[in-house]
Amino acid sequence: MVLKYSSITKKIIMALAGLFLISFLIVHLGINLLILKNDGREAFNLAAHFMVTNPLIQTMQWVLFGGFIIHILLGVVLQIQNWMARPQRYKVEGYSHTSFFSKFMIHTGAIILAFLVLHLINFFFRAKFGEMPGVMIGDQHYEDMGLLVIEKFKSLPYVLIYIFWLLFLGFHLDHAFHSALQSLGLNHNKYTPVAFGISRALAILIAGGFILIPLIIYIS
Amino acid sequence: MDLTLKIWRQKNATSKGKFVTYKVNGISPNSSFLEMMDILNESLVVKGEDPVAFDHDCREGICGACSMYINGRPHGPDKAITTCQLHMRRFKDGDTIVIEPWRARPFPVLKDLIVDRTAFDKIIQAGGYISVNTGGIPDANAIPIPRANAELSMDAAACIGCGACVAACKNASAMLFVSAKVSQFERLPEGKPEAAERGQATVAEIDRLGFGN
Numbered sequence: 001m002v003l004k005y006s007s008i009t010k011k012i013i014m015a016l017a018g019l020f021l022i023s024f025l026i027v028h029l030g031i032n033l034l035i036l037k038n039d040g041r042e043a044f045n046l047a048a049h050f051m052v053t054n055p056l057i058q059t060m061q062w063v064l065f066g067g068f069i070i071h072i073l074l075g076v077v078l079q080i081q082n083w084m085a086r087p088q089r090y091k092v093e094g095y096s097h098t099s100f101f102s103k104f105m106i107h108t109g110a111i112i113l114a115f116l117v118l119h120l121i122n123f124f125f126r127a128k129f130g131e132m133p134g135v136m137i138g139d140q141h142y143e144d145m146g147l148l149v150i151e152k153f154k155s156l157p158y159v160l161i162y163i164f165w166l167l168f169l170g171f172h173l174d175h176a177f178h179s180a181l182q183s184l185g186l187n188h189n190k191y192t193p194v195a196f197g198i199s200r201a202l203a204i205l206i207a208g209g210f211i212l213i214p215l216i217i218y219i220s
Numbered sequence: 221m222d223l224t225l226k227i228w229r230q231k232n233a234t235s236k237g238k239f240v241t242y243k244v245n246g247i248s249p250n251s252s253f254l255e256m257m258d259i260l261n262e263s264l265v266v267k268g269e270d271p272v273a274f275d276h277d278c279r280e281g282i283c284g285a286c287s288m289y290i291n292g293r294p295h296g297p298d299k300a301i302t303t304c305q306l307h308m309r310r311f312k313d314g315d316t317i318v319i320e321p322w323r324a325r326p327f328p329v330l331k332d333l334i335v336d337r338t339a340f341d342k343i344i345q346a347g348g349y350i351s352v353n354t355g356g357i358p359d360a361n362a363i364p365i366p367r368a369n370a371e372l373s374m375d376a377a378a379c380i381g382c383g384a385c386v387a388a389c390k391n392a393s394a395m396l397f398v399s400a401k402v403s404q405f406e407r408l409p410e411g412k413p414e415a416a417e418r419g420q421a422t423v424a425e426i427d428r429l430g431f432g433n
């Protein structure tokens with residue numbers, strides 16, 4: 001069956017891109033948590049080195065970039081169409097069954113995007129194009145990405161901005177995983193409530209996990 | 221019961237429309253919501269005012285004509301019923317009730333609480349049917365259908381095309397309506413062969429008509 005350009009196709013692509021972004025976040029979090037290890041940032045720096053040198057990861061970086069663009073563009077298109085579908089709003093807004101954060105996906109998404117730019121400038125572009133401190137691990141020279149992170153999170157405003165940002169990531173994720181399954185037509189009497197639970201758990205674990213990093217670095 | 225009603229009044233499809241507040245007194249808790257509206261309208265007619273226009277037909281919960289968005293919910297606060305099956309005992313004496321028409325771009329208001337739902341007919345015309353040649357009535361048991369499929373098809377066929385799903389959806393999407401229409405045929409041997417085209421044609425039509433996603 002040919003996939004035609006339609007509302008359903010858009011939602012399917014939106015969902016696949018979103019799920020892909022979730023998988024990226026899980027990998028990203030796994031690596032970031034290494035910085036909390038008390039080993040002079042060795043494990044973290046080695047992992048960071050692997051990520052910037054491995055050809056497969058470098059290719060995936062472009063796929064990830066594309067995934068973000070598609071997710072954002074389609075999100076904006078879908079949202080504008082949805083707004084246009086109801087030009088006159090209700091006086092009494094509906095209390096029909098919807099989850100709270102489902103109503104604010106474009107808003108939480110926009111906040112994620114705004115701070116994503118800041119985040120990329122802070123770390124990604126710095127690592128790619130900027131001056132990087134160095135460190136010796138064994139007898140090899142590595143870029144000390146970990147030091148960069150730790151320096152940034154010694155500043156309270158940065159810590160607060162990141163926590164704020166990550167909270168909104170959590171809000172977005174609360175209506176993400178199960179909603180993507182729904183968009184893919186994977187709906188089930190018994191398992192859909194489980195998917196809701198997974199969504200909430202992902203939101204708390206991913207946002208919470210990322211929040212721990214600036215928090216612990218700042219406190220210690 | 222004495223109630224305050226805030227009702228959307230709009231002369232015709234092109235005029236602007238606004239909320240008008242009415243008081244109704246001495247309403248029996250056992251009267252239906254539409255009977256309460258009838259009482260209001262009788263009093264308006266007596267005063268020489270224009271009665272509130274609203275859709276209704278069977279008044280027994282099967283046709284889907286009645287369409288009111290009551291206090292933020294299509295068909296009012298009860299579950300799985302239409303407006304005509306709602307009774308005033310669900311409200312308290314002294315309540316204020318806000319009554320609005322369905323709101324969606326493909327459902328333009330014609331007058332007061334009546335919206336034009338021909339968009340749903342267009343979806344059906346686009347492919348929400350089974351192509352069969354006319355002829356004699358086929359034997360009821362000639363094509364065996366598994367009971368589970370018959371039940372699921374019947375569940376989907378319970379959609380009466382009222383449009384409440386569009387009214388309730390924050391995206392004004394007609395997906396629930398279309399999925400009901402597509403599923404009711406897809407489960408049956410008569411409808412199966414055209415299932416894919418039916419799905420594509422009806423989805424293309426809801427996009428064309430400007431429903432949300």
Ligand code: HEM
Nearest residue numbers: 015018019021022075105106109110112113176179180183
């Ligand atoms: C790492 C970041 C992100 C992740 C993991 C993520 C994940 C997801 C997932 C899984 C969904 C559910 C898809 C569905 O319902 O089918 C979703 C929906 C959505 N996302 Fe994101 N997202 C992220 C960033 C963003 C950004 C930056 C924006 C926009 C500026 C955005 C806008 C939206 C919108 C508008 C929806 C609702 C789409 C709909 O109507 O179905 N997201 N997101």
Ligand code: SF4
Nearest residue numbers: 379380381382383385
């Ligand atoms: S699916 Fe929509 S149109 Fe059909 S009965 Fe339910 S609310 Fe009404």
Ligand code: FES
Nearest residue numbers: 277279284286304
């Ligand atoms: S008037 Fe027929 S369902 Fe309400």
